[in-house]
Amino acid sequence: MTTTLAGIDFSHPSHEVARRLIGVIALVNGVGGRIVETEAYDREDPASHSFSGPTERNRSMFGPPAHAYVYRSYGIHWCLNFVCREDGHGAGVLIRAIEPLAGLDAMRERRGVEDVRLLCSGPGRVCQALGVTRANDGMALSSPPFELHAREGTVQVVEGPRIGISKAMEVPWRFGLAGSRFVSKPFR
Numbered sequence: 001m002t003t004t005l006a007g008i009d010f011s012h013p014s015h016e017v018a019r020r021l022i023g024v025i026a027l028v029n030g031v032g033g034r035i036v037e038t039e040a041y042d043r044e045d046p047a048s049h050s051f052s053g054p055t056e057r058n059r060s061m062f063g064p065p066a067h068a069y070v071y072r073s074y075g076i077h078w079c080l081n082f083v084c085r086e087d088g089h090g091a092g093v094l095i096r097a098i099e100p101l102a103g104l105d106a107m108r109e110r111r112g113v114e115d116v117r118l119l120c121s122g123p124g125r126v127c128q129a130l131g132v133t134r135a136n137d138g139m140a141l142s143s144p145p146f147e148l149h150a151r152e153g154t155v156q157v158v159e160g161p162r163i164g165i166s167k168a169m170e171v172p173w174r175f176g177l178a179g180s181r182f183v184s185k186p187f188r
Helices: 014-021 104-111 123-130
Strands: 025-028 031-041 068-073 077-084 091-102 146-149 157-160 174-177
Touching: 014 031, 014 077, 014 091, 014 174, 025 091, 031 123, 068 123, 077 123, 091 104, 091 123, 091 174, 104 123
Parallel strands: none
Antiparallel strands: 025 031, 025 146, 031 091, 031 174, 068 077, 077 091, 157 174
């Protein structure tokens, strides 16, 4: 089983993977771009879907690393996570924002907006723009429709507290590409 993709070992803790994903190119059926914002979640983390153990909804989060965990947020938006760790630990990285680079016409059509900044700046927008749905839940990130490409050169990563959660808000497991105008919310 492949746990290393785009130069990242997905069997590592989620906060390490989340940081290393910044700058990686992520594509779904050829549509996507540079990951510019992530958030890490772990089984011991009360803000994580895996905190209370496996359920039908979060089963993929307990599966093998380097697979997708897709869930619906507030009954409205799909959200994409990359599963981390091994042995059914229940950890993942939420893909919060992407700098659009490939398939912009498809993204604009799916999102119904022209402004490139608004295409993938938020986890629900990412999934809508890339066409990710529950059908992608559990899929290997090493196989179509997914493609991950290693980041080029060095990137400056900033970190801060996660957003949009009500538990463990102070945990600094939100990571972003320094200076990116494509993050969902600015870093302080």
